[in-house]
Amino acid sequence: MPTPMTDDSLPELIDVEDFFADPHFAGASISPDGTRLAYLAPEHGRRNVWVRGIHEDHDDAVCVTHDSRRGISTFHWTGDSRWLLYLQDTDGNEDWHLHRVDPDAPDVPAVDLTPLPPGSRVFGVEPLASSPGSVLVWMNQRPTFIDVFRIDVAAGETAMHMEQAEPTVSTLLDRNGCVTFETVETEDGTLEISAVDPATDDRRLLRRLGGAEHPLGVYPQIVTPDGKGLLLGSYQDSDDLRLVRIDRDTGEETVVCAVGGHSLCTLDIHAPGLLPPAVFLSRRTGEVIAARFVGDRPRIEVLDPHFAEVHAELAKLSDGVLGTLSSDESEQRWIATFIHDRDPAVTWFYDHATGESRQLFRPYPHLDTAALAPMEAVRFQARDGLPLHAFLTLPVGIEPRNLPLVLLVHGGPWAHDAWGYSPEAQLLANRGYAVLQVNFRGSTGYGRGHVTAAIGEFARAMHDDLIDATDWAVAQGYADPNRLGIFGGSYGGYAALVGVTVTPDHFAAAVDYVGISDLANFLRSMPPFARAHFTNSWYRYVGNPDDPAQEADMATRSPITMVEKIRTPLLVAQGANDARVVQAESDNIVRSLRDRGVPVEYLLADDEGHGFANPENQHRLYHAVERHFAEHLGGRQ
Numbered sequence: 001m002p003t004p005m006t007d008d009s010l011p012e013l014i015d016v017e018d019f020f021a022d023p024h025f026a027g028a029s030i031s032p033d034g035t036r037l038a039y040l041a042p043e044h045g046r047r048n049v050w051v052r053g054i055h056e057d058h059d060d061a062v063c064v065t066h067d068s069r070r071g072i073s074t075f076h077w078t079g080d081s082r083w084l085l086y087l088q089d090t091d092g093n094e095d096w097h098l099h100r101v102d103p104d105a106p107d108v109p110a111v112d113l114t115p116l117p118p119g120s121r122v123f124g125v126e127p128l129a130s131s132p133g134s135v136l137v138w139m140n141q142r143p144t145f146i147d148v149f150r151i152d153v154a155a156g157e158t159a160m161h162m163e164q165a166e167p168t169v170s171t172l173l174d175r176n177g178c179v180t181f182e183t184v185e186t187e188d189g190t191l192e193i194s195a196v197d198p199a200t201d202d203r204r205l206l207r208r209l210g211g212a213e214h215p216l217g218v219y220p221q222i223v224t225p226d227g228k229g230l231l232l233g234s235y236q237d238s239d240d241l242r243l244v245r246i247d248r249d250t251g252e253e254t255v256v257c258a259v260g261g262h263s264l265c266t267l268d269i270h271a272p273g274l275l276p277p278a279v280f281l282s283r284r285t286g287e288v289i290a291a292r293f294v295g296d297r298p299r300i301e302v303l304d305p306h307f308a309e310v311h312a313e314l315a316k317l318s319d320g321v322l323g324t325l326s327s328d329e330s331e332q333r334w335i336a337t338f339i340h341d342r343d344p345a346v347t348w349f350y351d352h353a354t355g356e357s358r359q360l361f362r363p364y365p366h367l368d369t370a371a372l373a374p375m376e377a378v379r380f381q382a383r384d385g386l387p388l389h390a391f392l393t394l395p396v397g398i399e400p401r402n403l404p405l406v407l408l409v410h411g412g413p414w415a416h417d418a419w420g421y422s423p424e425a426q427l428l429a430n431r432g433y434a435v436l437q438v439n440f441r442g443s444t445g446y447g448r449g450h451v452t453a454a455i456g457e458f459a460r461a462m463h464d465d466l467i468d469a470t471d472w473a474v475a476q477g478y479a480d481p482n483r484l485g486i487f488g489g490s491y492g493g494y495a496a497l498v499g500v501t502v503t504p505d506h507f508a509a510a511v512d513y514v515g516i517s518d519l520a521n522f523l524r525s526m527p528p529f530a531r532a533h534f535t536n537s538w539y540r541y542v543g544n545p546d547d548p549a550q551e552a553d554m555a556t557r558s559p560i561t562m563v564e565k566i567r568t569p570l571l572v573a574q575g576a577n578d579a580r581v582v583q584a585e586s587d588n589i590v591r592s593l594r595d596r597g598v599p600v601e602y603l604l605a606d607d608e609g610h611g612f613a614n615p616e617n618q619h620r621l622y623h624a625v626e627r628h629f630a631e632h633l634g635g636r637q
Helices: 305-317 423-430 448-452 461-475 491-501 519-524 535-541 548-556 559-565 583-595 615-633
Strands: 026-030 036-043 046-053 075-077 084-088 097-101 122-127 134-139 147-152 157-162 169-173 179-185 191-196 203-209 221-223 229-234 242-247 253-257 279-281 288-293 299-302 321-327 333-339 346-351 357-361 375-381 387-393 403-409 434-439 479-489 509-513 570-575 600-605
Touching (some): 026 075, 026 321, 299 321, 305 321, 375 461, 387 423, 403 491, 403 615, 509 615
Parallel strands (some): 479 509, 509 570, 570 600
Antiparallel strands (some): 036 046, 122 134, 134 147, 147 157, 221 229, 242 253, 288 299
């Protein structure tokens, strides 16, 4: 057993609860009329929405939601500043409903505007410029079809706005809700983009694009405010993802924003409204004012002259990178958060008319930034020469030599790790571990070739990239080869299970968090509405379980078929209501190990889904992670 670190000169241990508490304040948004702020803060034991005047502080604020079961993450002002809307599911099942709350009557219970049957959910909410008291809502009242509805927020009345013709056909609407473009995903995964004539409803093909380089679909797709253009992410003849515009009348394609050697950042496709956006839009005009690109630190490219003035002033407020942004209708009053590796989401108010600026809040004021570890961008090559970008977090106050190391693997896999605050990395670094996060092949943000290099490489070259990353850390002298751990969620959980089956002697400890164990079962158990969009992702990269030959190949890359090789100490965590990676994916691994008498710790949360959201469950999980790695890698506890 490794000897734990006990040096009294090391930095003070920071409690798990301090890293994984609900933020004191988060998610601030200014009302369109510029008079009020709405934001998240704890109440009733959960994150709830609070409202206060623009010049008031939290002592003057009123809590306008009253959820005591699960914290709220996503909320919106209506265009007339009259109502607040928020999304909520049940215990993590992702069956999202849209609720209305009256900020002027905070004691009146919220109204569910979308009383959907089980298995149906809200997918998106957009304001309607022509009717500020209404919103357009995408939801699947028909299980496999995502239709567009118009909801009168005050009356609570819902009307069909646009029916989806086929699961692979999507209509794109302008700010007034009029159909201007249509996209069709063909059987081979190509996306056909057509202009729609509003008078005749005729379609005219403009462009065919897409394929395996767009595993989650062409993103973003934004109709310009005049309805005459479509903005989207396209590689064109480059390896880098660009923001381009297709003209509705001529089909002409022009580059709106591109940065050589950098791709448009599309991370927010996984959580729109929560993650920093790929494209910033003007609240006043709907035009693009800035775009985000991937780099060692995220890059913000400003496109609008007025916002260039605003951004220059915002940049003086923080040495981080602009994260999220909110403004009033006049675009004089702004709320901005900043990405930072040691001081997450600090939120500022800025008035461009007066030049006034003030810090509204730090989400985690109890964390001492000096005690937290910096994140450094590093690069190296995979064994086949593919360039790999990664981020290294080294513990503060410890010589970075021969340390226990945890490889922290991101989910997706069509996502990427980026410079910024990671509570998992900070917890582990505080416990004395080096933490390495590598953007293995298949990760987005590093070019077309990097994404498509993952085709057919689950449990093969994608796993080799992870092994090569740890070998690099050992060769650099950072890591002890006998004290390597692996920890990941979702795809990262699958990677952890592959790590202890395909390379059973490489890691000394592993954590599988809502990870896939059986690729065929995982795909078969996905919600029906998702399966129409697997052509360029799971089917192209992994296989179609309906094809016997492909299913057989998938089995060879599924940890459940190699479970007899597991001898690495393993911690498994799972949410019972996970709609993406169902509970059976973890149950089957745990059952098989226990039947063989192999020790495995299993944390099952009955009130969670694809990842733990409630603070008490996060605390339980990360205390277990802390113990697990301390016992088997020798870090502090």
